[in-house]
Amino acid sequence: MTNSSIIRQAVLLACALTAAGHAGAADGAVQPYNPDYFTQFQAATAMDMVNRLPGFVFDGGNASRGVAGNVLINGKRPTSKTEALGDVLGRIPTAAVERIEVINGGASGIDMQGYATVANLLLKQMDLVSMTTNAASYVMPDGSLAPSLDGNYSLKRGDKNINVTLGWSRSPDTGQGQGYRTTVYAGSAPAAEVRVAGAGIAENKTIKLNYGQDLLDGQLNWNGAYNPWNYHSLASFDAATRSLNSNDNAGHTLEQGLAYTRDLPHGASLDLKALYRTSGIDADSGFVSGGNSGHSVTTSTASEQILGGQLSWQALDGVVIRGGIERAVTTNDSSVSNNPQAAAWVQESRVEGQLSSAWQVDNTLSAEAGVKVSHASLATSAEQADAKAYVYPKPRLRLALSPTPVLQLRLRMEREISQLNFGDAAAYFGMADKSLRAGYPDVVPAKTWLCEGAVEYRFWERGTAMLSYTQSHVSDVIDRMQIRTPNAVYDVAGNIGDASADSVTGMLNLPTDSWALPQGLLKLSTTWRSSSVIDPATLETRRLSGEQPLGWRIEFSQDLPSQRTAWGFSVDNGWSNDSWQTAERDTSSGSGWARAFVNYRPASNLMLTLELNNLASRVISYDRTHYAGNDRLANVVDFVEHNITRTQPFAMLRLRKDW
Template identity: 25%
Template sequence: MNYRRDISVVTVLAALMLGVIPTPALATEDDASEPAGEGDPPTEGAQVFEPAYFERYAPRNALDMLAQVPAFVIDDGENNSRGLGQATANVLVNGERFSSKSDSVRDQLSRIPASDVVRIEIVDGTTLDIPGLNGQVANVIVNKTGASGQFSWTTGFRPYNTEAQLLGGEVSLTGNAGKLDYTISLSNENNRFGTDGPITVVDGAGDLIETQDTKFSGKFDNPTLATNFTYTFSPDVIAHLNLRYGEDFWSQRITELADVVVGPDRERLLLNDEDGPEYEIGGDIEFPLGPGKLKLIGLERFERDNFRSVLVDSFSDGSPDTGSRFRQTNAAGERIGRFEYGWNMFKADWQLSGEAAFNRLDRRSSIEELDTDGEFFFIPFPAGNGGVTEDRYEGILSFGKQLTPKLSLQATAGAEYSKIQQTGSAANSRVFKRPKGSLSLAWKPASDFDVSVELRRRVGQLSFGNFLASINLDNDNGNGGNNELVPDQSWNLEAEINKSFGAWGSAKLQVRQAWFEDFIDYFPLANGGEARGNIGDAQRLHIELSGTVKFDPIGWKGAQLNFAAVQRYMDIVDPFTGENRAFSNDLYNRLEADFRHDIPSSDWAYGASLFTFSPVEYSRRYEEGRFWEGPSFVDVFVEHKDILGMTGRLRVGNVLSARNKGFRTVFDDSRPDGDVLFTETLDRRIGPIVRFTLSGNF
């Protein structure tokens, strides 16, 4: 399949954005400086959004407000990155980065009441004294004035194959007591899902092998208690403590009735479930030291996943049942210690940072087969048991300077030392030393136009589970272990262009080119199996255009459209076929559009959204395929902002009946020499998705 798809829409919109269109400035100055605190005046050169700007949306929290900032898209950063590292999320609060790795930026913003938000500033990350930031960054200025609470409750249903969703939402309390600020929240991610429909299986000649009538249903709950405490010892000495504990409960049930052309019909039952606790303890303290400030950060997090999978096939001719049972327990943890020392010298911002991170995984797996007496017996599976640890140390020196009133520079340089050890049947130990760093420039020739460019050397994060073997019962395949796996490295060149069109809205163009070394994908093992491994050099071009179009200038007051379009080009040599292809399970393109109309002089709003995407095929030794949902999801909603002081929203999703689609082709020998054994094609019904959310304050 040709993965170089058309991007004419993105190109045309980008050209319009970059055109010279006279527009009024959102900010009062051209320059940007350090982020403001809650009592400071707005940052020079920033686009400033006061609470009055958001009144028509009746926001309940900071997340509701930030979602309405034109052309701004929240980036949670690299929560799965190596350790804490430098800042990557594009949101700050009172000029400080979020330090939690378990709570997302959106989670934490949703717990800040809208009444506590003084303003939101949009600045260029390169102009800040926080290394790692680039492009547009939102600085949310918050002033807690007393205790307040908020809640949201989400309920809903899907008419086919799912239980009702009843217990989703969050309740949080935030406030202060003297020098102590606190936030306490209790939440539950409550999700129900399911599909049904046919799967057709044909052989290499296209002749029918069997048809399957399938039904899939599942559920997920994640009750979580999270707290954040901030203690201000003095204006220059501030400490934070983050605590989080939660448990995951996930399960799915798949039934299959197979009408077989040759042989007995088959009835299949597959049960999968997973549960386990997770916690995070993190904190930091910042205080003056010598000519600058020292920040000390510590974090400990742990997660245990208990996974079970049982598959049983029964036959119409009375033959003995066949089946398998797979169990796996993963205990994963991370411990981090970090310091950041920043000072000003030669009219520039400097920072020296160091980090020690200790990651660990302990895995226990077992596989059993069903015998003719209906009893499960164990099969040796040594490759699925063992542990992996990584001890990593990093040092980075950062430099940032305003070169001219319109041009700023940020540079970082450093290195990391890493030792990876594996235990079990394929014990191994290796040491790596790798350089890291970045160089970025930000140019702001006018208050309504800015450009930033960054070149960065990255070291990727390994998934420790790839070192050890695992099994997928439903697809009758699995991954072997690979004790020679190493992190990928990459050069990344990124450009971001932002343009404001005043009352009409604004737009953002991002272009990111990455050149990878030791890229990780499926690769062949010498024993005839396959595993996740390093397959060589690769590259990827990412083009993204996002923006907001406001319709007030044409008289349609309160109406706006937010959009984001993504196109990717990729190139990697397939280790099985030797042909160039895209990255397995990556993305060709994606389009999101959200329309909202807040009816003037009323408490009503309505709107619709569109989401469509095209994923990349996966490529394995004995099979290839692609699974997705589409072609497009369209949702509609209606909202009332004052239901006894609360906000109610009714959303009906998937009104155009997008379906669960996919195919996989399995070969009788290694690709490309193997002949097609069979091809499965699925086309299953999802149905409408109804959600009602009620939110308020107390």
């Protein structure tokens, strides 16, 4: 029996077993939670409340890539692409929250954005003034400190609201430490060992301003952010000759965004958004080895402009139809001081239209179907007349069925289109000798058809068990590929063919009240992944590059209201993955990460937090197996490089005061 067959039968068996269970839970796809529910958890912010929602797993998305998170505020998602969703929720005090609705499968007027479950944060319509300050510091084993300070002021008067955030922080590079590099050669040359030690520090400043008011029977919101930063690192390599590598990087991000929403007659509503974002980086790197030295400066700038609109119409009770269009232009420009040929300029222009319909049949069944059509063009020089253009349809279908109040079955079928890496595109289309790729097709985005089935079961008051299986078929996989000539082999990013992938995810939230641990919650989660693709160099089957076969995480937290304390811990298995290039195979891994924390509230508006991180001193390894002739096809290894770095544990002290 194949692995896929076993997995499918396991999911079906789980569905059957779960359907036989009995427990108390609320009916319907929408489960409301009032602020009183969160009193037992001593929640101070909306983020605290979201983290305590039974069976809900927070996903902040990826704001910089336009991937929305699974928490909405008054039914909408924040416009900003520079601010994490968790930071937005962390600024909202519990006093401003009317209630939180957990929506499973779908609900009228809610855009699920591909998530099976979302949380909708509904704010009170009341005047409110709040201010919060946070003072924190990293504490390293040698006693060094890396402090940070931020403050937030929020004012709501009638239809107007303003929010100001100022912050400054220093943080050590926790991925650096001490270790060694060993290189073993295939010939008679002796192995070489180098001792490595590195450290880095980052400094960030933040200014954020948000303003909103009623306008023309709608709501207008403006957000602005400015974030200058710098990063410094130094690494030493001790062998027969001592070497030093340094990095001095500085950059900034500037963003402005507008969002306008308005209810229209006959159950319709309009959403408009505009965003302009720029960033710049100056990366200064140098090295010294014996009597030799080198220095280079890489300058990169990027900009993004987005205009979009969406019209929603509640055609019937429980039926919502949405249509919209969005245009985005993203430009990246980079240059290297000591290598003019490495300069790259890439611009992507994208127009995407969408049409979808969501149908909440009743409290047990919901469906959503739609299609997005994306037209994208990619240019690698401002003078390029024939920019590469592509049109891709992206249909989707989602079903959610709740045969009992405690059981939900979900099905999702969707086509996803990847985003081209700008560096890969510039390197491929901008090769100095374009005749080298004359016989090769242009690199295009990867396309994925996926089908996902999930079963979720709720028990007791806060218990949840979830099992999902996802099967994907990927065409035009992007990975490293070779371009061979009579004199050399070139390694470039390109499309290497089709692939299949499977994943199984399990999650268990288990209340521990019956185990003499009142207000405790144990969370177990794991994901198993498998994939298959034909390697372009050896024509053999292998995994997709960067895929982690197995990941798991254990978390426990307990609230002790009478002691005004909460504590908990978490541990995971780290990571391990392989990647393949034309000349080598690389393996990257990191051992497990352990964390413990305790929160103490000496007063209702004051919280002191102690975090102990990296308690197991994560070991990071990076292995390179390099092949003779810079070509894995011959399967002749000329050297193996083994890198080991042991990172340091550290503590974090944080004091939060609400005014």
